[in-house]
Amino acid sequence: MFAATNAAATLKKYGSQRDIEVHVYESTAKLMSKVLISGGGRCNVLHDTTEPLQKILNSYPRGSRELNGLFSKHFTPHDARDWFVERGVVLKTESDGRMFPITDSSQTIADCIYDDAMKNGVIVRKGHRVVKIDVHCSEADENDSTHVFDVITQNQEDVGHN
Numbered sequence: 001m002f003a004a005t006n007a008a009a010t011l012k013k014y015g016s017q018r019d020i021e022v023h024v025y026e027s028t029a030k031l032m033s034k035v036l037i038s039g040g041g042r043c044n045v046l047h048d049t050t051e052p053l054q055k056i057l058n059s060y061p062r063g064s065r066e067l068n069g070l071f072s073k074h075f076t077p078h079d080a081r082d083w084f085v086e087r088g089v090v091l092k093t094e095s096d097g098r099m100f101p102i103t104d105s106s107q108t109i110a111d112c113i114y115d116d117a118m119k120n121g122v123i124v125r126k127g128h129r130v131v132k133i134d135v136h137c138s139e140a141d142e143n144d145s146t147h148v149f150d151v152i153t154q155n156q157e158d159v160g161h162n
Helices: 002-014 033-041 053-058 064-074 077-086 106-119
Strands: 023-026 091-093 098-101 123-126 130-141 144-153
Touching: 002 106, 023 144, 033 106, 077 091, 098 106
Parallel strands: 023 123
Antiparallel strands: 091 098, 130 144
């Protein structure tokens, strides 16, 4: 959901000559269930952004190597903090450096991401487990091509998208 809302926001910001939609497929009836249970239901959003990057990475026992490139090149901890704060989420830092919404409720984070996704036109399909995606390319002209995605869900529904 987070990636989808940011992709949709980028498309809106920079515009597109084509009609491009961003879709999220969720196999269950509930969105962001892992967000809702993370941090004991409080959602540990990130680690103290005033600390050096290496200390932040050391706070993630699994995945610190993978996060290094993400945190240093693409979407820094400061970017993450700013993203939530710009959308009205007040974050607090606990003594061990973990950051949570001040509400101590992961629902705050889920609602923030969901509301931003809806604002940016993300199309959400609950109860649709994706089993296959076929990509078809056709040349629109010599400098451009069109990609069509045929998304097949568990009930064999083909929901093709440009």
